[in-house]
Amino acid sequence: MGIIAALAKKELKSYFVSPVAYVLITIFLVLSNWLFFNTYFLDQQASMRLFIARMPWIFLFFIPAITMRVWAEEKKLGTIELLMTLPVKDFQAVLGKFIASFIFLFICIALTISVPITVAVTGAPDWGPIIGGYLGVLLMGAAYLALGLFISSVTENQIVAFIISLMCSFFLLIIGENFVLYSIPEFFVPLFEFLGIGSHFESISRGVIDSRDLIYYFSFIFFFLFMNVKSVESRKW
Amino acid sequence: MIEVKNLSKRYGITQAVRDVSFEVKRGEVLGFLGPNGAGKTTTMKIITCYIPPTDGTVSVAGFDILENPLDVRKRIGYLPESTPLYTDLMVEEYLYFVAQMRQIPISQRQQRIKKIIETCSLKEVLKKDIGQLSKGFKQRVGLAQAMIHDPDILILDEPTSGLDPNQIIEIRQLIKKLGKEKTIILSTHILPEVSATCDRVIIINEGQLVASGTPSELQEQAAGDTILYSSIKALKKDIESVLPTLDFVKEFRLIDTQDSFLRYKIITQKTESDPGEQLFSAAVKNNWILSEIHKENLSMEDIFLKLTS
Ligand SMILES: Nc1ncnc2c1ncn2[C@@H]1O[C@H](COP(=O)(O)OP(=O)(O)O)[C@@H](O)[C@H]1O
Ligand SMILES: [Mg+2]
Numbered sequence: 001m002g003i004i005a006a007l008a009k010k011e012l013k014s015y016f017v018s019p020v021a022y023v024l025i026t027i028f029l030v031l032s033n034w035l036f037f038n039t040y041f042l043d044q045q046a047s048m049r050l051f052i053a054r055m056p057w058i059f060l061f062f063i064p065a066i067t068m069r070v071w072a073e074e075k076k077l078g079t080i081e082l083l084m085t086l087p088v089k090d091f092q093a094v095l096g097k098f099i100a101s102f103i104f105l106f107i108c109i110a111l112t113i114s115v116p117i118t119v120a121v122t123g124a125p126d127w128g129p130i131i132g133g134y135l136g137v138l139l140m141g142a143a144y145l146a147l148g149l150f151i152s153s154v155t156e157n158q159i160v161a162f163i164i165s166l167m168c169s170f171f172l173l174i175i176g177e178n179f180v181l182y183s184i185p186e187f188f189v190p191l192f193e194f195l196g197i198g199s200h201f202e203s204i205s206r207g208v209i210d211s212r213d214l215i216y217y218f219s220f221i222f223f224f225l226f227m228n229v230k231s232v233e234s235r236k237w
Numbered sequence: 238m239i240e241v242k243n244l245s246k247r248y249g250i251t252q253a254v255r256d257v258s259f260e261v262k263r264g265e266v267l268g269f270l271g272p273n274g275a276g277k278t279t280t281m282k283i284i285t286c287y288i289p290p291t292d293g294t295v296s297v298a299g300f301d302i303l304e305n306p307l308d309v310r311k312r313i314g315y316l317p318e319s320t321p322l323y324t325d326l327m328v329e330e331y332l333y334f335v336a337q338m339r340q341i342p343i344s345q346r347q348q349r350i351k352k353i354i355e356t357c358s359l360k361e362v363l364k365k366d367i368g369q370l371s372k373g374f375k376q377r378v379g380l381a382q383a384m385i386h387d388p389d390i391l392i393l394d395e396p397t398s399g400l401d402p403n404q405i406i407e408i409r410q411l412i413k414k415l416g417k418e419k420t421i422i423l424s425t426h427i428l429p430e431v432s433a434t435c436d437r438v439i440i441i442n443e444g445q446l447v448a449s450g451t452p453s454e455l456q457e458q459a460a461g462d463t464i465l466y467s468s469i470k471a472l473k474k475d476i477e478s479v480l481p482t483l484d485f486v487k488e489f490r491l492i493d494t495q496d497s498f499l500r501y502k503i504i505t506q507k508t509e510s511d512p513g514e515q516l517f518s519a520a521v522k523n524n525w526i527l528s529e530i531h532k533e534n535l536s537m538e539d540i541f542l543k544l545t546s
Binding site: 003006007009010013014017018077078079080081082084085086087088089235236 | 282285310311313315319321322323324326335337338339340382
């Protein structure tokens with residue numbers, strides 16, 4: 001087994017040995033299901049639009065809770081010294097942890113399968129937006145994860161990591177929203193629109209897969225993983 | 238096996254290590270001795286490729302730490318200071334993880350893990366969370382992870398700190414056993430550790446190398462100096478004005494007072510006549526009453542104190 005896989009496996013195990021993970025998953029599932037179903041049967045629309053649309057807001061809290069301990073704990077316990085003196089390259093360590101957190105997120109999202117099943121049973125949904133929506137959710141989740149992991153790597157304190165990640169994610173989510181775009185100088189509008197996570201999410205979640213959105217997400221993820229590598233390397237400065 | 242040349246490390250304005258050079262030969266157990274803050278941990282972090290030096294070079298088994306860090310790391314087992322471990326994993330899971338990260342082939346993995354469990358006597362705690370282990374067991378898990386890939390070199394940063402006397406003896410015996418096959422650098426700020434386990438000692442203070450040699454060589458270097466313990470009944474200020482005038486006296490210190498006898502520790506230097514004789518005649522001349530003259534060779538401790546204060 002490769003080094004990245006070995007590390008990812010151990011990280012994933014660390015998620016599941018902690019009771020916090022189960023609490024987190026439960027809250028995530030209850031919240032996402034409840035917010036959806038409490039209006040679903042009234043609306044009588046066989047669509048997951050609302051479910052998908054709320055994900056960025058749920059992720060705002062959920063993802064920083066996943067990522068906050070990953071590097072911060074490693075620094076606090078001092079285990080980072082053991083990890084980084086194993087024959088592992090910095091980028092392998094960063095990638096291993098990212099992959100583990102993504103698998104964790106994937107599992108959580110897979111557990112919401114009850115929602116599309118209900119929708120399919122109670123109506124005849126258009127599957128395009130549902131599949132697109134899930135894809136968008138995964139991409140956006142991965143982007144938040146990369147950001148959260150980077151922030152976790154610059155502090156020893158999990159709570160600080162959580163709060164800063166939440167604020168940064170919030171900021172990146174809203175800068176593409178209309179109420180922000182109206183209130184800034186016109187010159188910045190295209191930039192903010194491009195940088196905002198929200199605007200890219202909307203088009204994907206309508207089932208429209210545009211290469212510009214994909215490029216945005218992949219560069220976002222790459223950028224923060226790169227920053228994460230730099231931050232792990234910063235002990236060498 | 239390990240060559241450290243003109244090593245320096247600065248953290249911001251703190252100069253943690255200055256121009257340190259030494260060598261460790263294959264199969265040698267080197268004691269790295271120095272008070273807290275001397276720069277031992279920093280030097281070890283550099284050798285294990287955790288942080289780079291500000292200046293100087295280190296090569297391990299012929300590989301440069303900056304050019305071939307992965308080759309260096311593969312040959313080293315490292316026990317960092319205060320033994321950081323993943324507290325939420327079971328001992329078994331953790332050893333398995335390290336074995337994977339060390340790329341031990343699957344065919345040998347089980348066997349290596351079994352062997353290391355035996356060497357470090359970990360059998361009874363395999364299924365326990367590392368976080369629940371006693372300090373002694375944690376230390377053994379730390380040693381186990383350092384040795385799981387059977388490295389030629391072990392770097393152990395204060396391996397016995399925080400242990401109780403029995404555990405200390407156990408770990409020292411383990412290190413001694415390992416030292417027969419492996420090259421080991423072991424840091425400590427405790428003296429007996431060095432004479433108990435090491436072939437050679439280097440002493441570092443405020444980032445600088447102040448002495449190196451076998452424990453007995455160091456003792457010899459300082460052997461010109463003996464220590465004289467003497468209890469004298471007289472006025473303190475009289476004694477302390479006369480002592481400096483005697484030519485055998487290098488340093489002295491009042492160490493005890495009992496029934497108006499003042500007990501002094503006098504570090505001597507080589508002179509024509511015997512220090513005891515000189516002290517005795519000085520006492521007679523000044524009407525002091527002597528109740529003790531006791532000579533001793535410098536212990537490792539005195540050498541250490543002398544070099545680092
Ligand atoms: N990360 C760091 N940042 C700043 N100063 C440090 C750091 N690590 C160690 N030092 C300083 O470097 C000096 C040497 O420390 P260290 O190598 O830990 O000594 P020792 O292990 O011998 O006790 C000390 O003065 C310490 O305060
Ligand atoms: Mg130290």
